Amino acid sequence: MGAAIKIPLIGWGIRMNSIWLKSMQNGVLGEARAKSFLVERFWVLERSVDVQGADLLIQRKLTARNFLDYSPPPVGVVQAKFIQDGKTNISIPRSYVQDRNGDAYDEFFLLVFTGFEDNERMFFLTAADVKQHFDEAVDKEKLLFRIRGRDLLSLADKEVQSKRRSLNEIEHALSNADFRRNRRFLGNSGHLTVDRSNIDVAYTVPFANWYGNIIEAFYEQKSNAKGVLDDLERCGDALRAMISATDPIEAMHTYEKELHEFIDGRGYLAFSMDKVWNEDLYDSARAHTRHLDRLSEMGIRSGYEALMTAFDHAIQDYANKPPSASVVSTHITVTYNPRDLGKAEVEILEEDRLCAGAPSPNQWARIVESKAGRQIICYDEGRIHAAPAGYAPAITPEIYILPFQRALDTVIFGEESDLY
Incomplete structure (x- = not known):
């Protein structure tokens, strides 16, 4: 009779318990960060069980409508993941992401978190993004979408640079879902809005x-x-x-x-x-x-959108205020991370003189400095307020956006974009 094989059950149990605890901790971290991100913009609904991959269910804050209405606003499905590093894989059942025809669900969103404290990072993906970037896999007859952690963390374009921009995208998707549902009903009844x-x-x-x-x-x-x-x-x-x-x-x-x-x-x-x-x-x-x-x-679309959103909001706040009587120019300095265009800061100062610089093609601004990571633009308020109808800055801040954007695009692409 051969020697008995000794199995270290106690050590094995401790190891399995550690894995379980780490998994539970990651789940709690992911859901907590997701809820903190979502709660200021949406009603975050509790659930007792995992509903079609939903860690969280969200609803737009439409106080005039609620779940007692005949046609309540649509619910968004948010799955939250926390990964410690690139070694962690992420898997999502295919049925959570797409319907039987293979069309992505517009109301499904994936939030992936990593890092701790000052090194926290967040990635935001729609169902269409999951279909594009994840591989299809089968595990014990379950159809999945799967991606390696390091591959997901390399998706710089999906890293959240502006929480406002990502929240806007979620809200817009839910609004359009509401519109499509109403369109189906109203279309059948002969009415469209x-x-x-x-x-x-x-x-x-x-x-x-x-x-x-x-x-x-x-x-x-x-x-x-x-x-x-x-x-x-x-x-x-x-x-x-x-x-x-x-x-x-x-x-x-x-x-x-x-x-x-x-x-x-x-x-x-x-x-x-x-x-x-x-x-x-x-x-x-x-x-x-x-x-x-x-x-x-x-790989910089997310950063670009966040940068332009930050600039737009700063200009919206400034342009809708009555100008000071003595202001001659508006001096705007925009700084950001030159690698991914993140961490944008916009400083707006009113000046009593025009700065020296190269005139922009539209002639109402001067490019004082333009390089990766920083643009400084001096706007001629006299020309701006004499702009043709339709470009009144209090209504359309594009008059401020255009010179900055042209300078930014020239730095990024090495040439002027065909947008102009």
């Missing part, structure tokens, strides 16, 4: 372009399309009324009252589409997305 917020989140990045405000232009285009649709429905209702009529006089009265204004010289129903098709908007939107794609390829 137009809302400025119903636009892909990529177009909410606050940067300037040669055309103008894409969000406003898209809203106007859809409003014009809605006007044409209303006319079509009016004509449809009139034709149905004529078909249902039993009196030819009544039928012709309907024709004269409801249809006559839409009849052209050849007797055809005619609807003007001039204000529906907007080629400039189309070209501008394509330039906008190309710009973001280039930044994504360089």
Whole structure:
């Protein structure tokens, strides 16, 4: 009989207990940091069990609507992960991320945290991001999306540089989910609404372009399309009324009252589409997305969006205040991490003189300094307040954004972007 094999059960038990405790600690850390991040913007809902991968369920703070409503606002599903280092793998069941057709759920979000105290880092991914960056895997017949920790930590473009920007993206996704649900209902009932917020989140990045405000232009285009649709429905209702009529006089009265204004010289129903098709908007939107794609390829899109958001908010606060009577120029210094464009700081000072520097192409600003990590721009307030209608800075701060953005893009790309 061979020698007995001794198994160190006590040591094994301690090791397994340590692994379990570490896993529990990581779970608590991830959920606590996620809740702290989300709670200022959303209702964070408690759950008793893991609902389709949800560590947290969130809802927009719409006080006029709640769960007792017939159609309550949609709930977002947030899974939080904490990883100690790049050796930790992350796995998510595929059913949490996509539907049976393989389409990503717009209401699913992944937050990944790492580091402690002053070295804390956070990564934010949508379901579409998970599909793009994670590998598909099978574990004990479970279909998963999986990524190595070091690969996720290398996704610089997904690291949160601006909490405000990431919260805006989550809120925008939930708003659009609400819109789509309402659109399905209203579309079936013959009614549609137009809302400025119903636009892909990529177009909410606050940067300037040669055309103008894409969000406003898209809203106007859809409003014009809605006007044409209303006319079509009016004509449809009139034709149905004529078909249902039993009196030819009544039928012709309907024709004269409801249809006559839409009849052209050849007797055809005619609807003007001039204000529906907007080629400039189309070209501008394509330039906008190309710009973001280039930044994504360089791994700095998240930092760029955070930088432009920080600049936009600083300018919004400044531009909506009445200028001092003696101000001649506005001196703006923007500093940031030149590697990832993070940790942006914007300093705005009013001056009684113009700084020396190279005039920007639009002539209302001077580039005092422009290098990786810092831009200094001096704005000529006399020229700004004499700007053409539509560029009033209290309404559209693009007049301040444009010179800074052109200088920034030239540093980043080595050439001026095709946005201008």
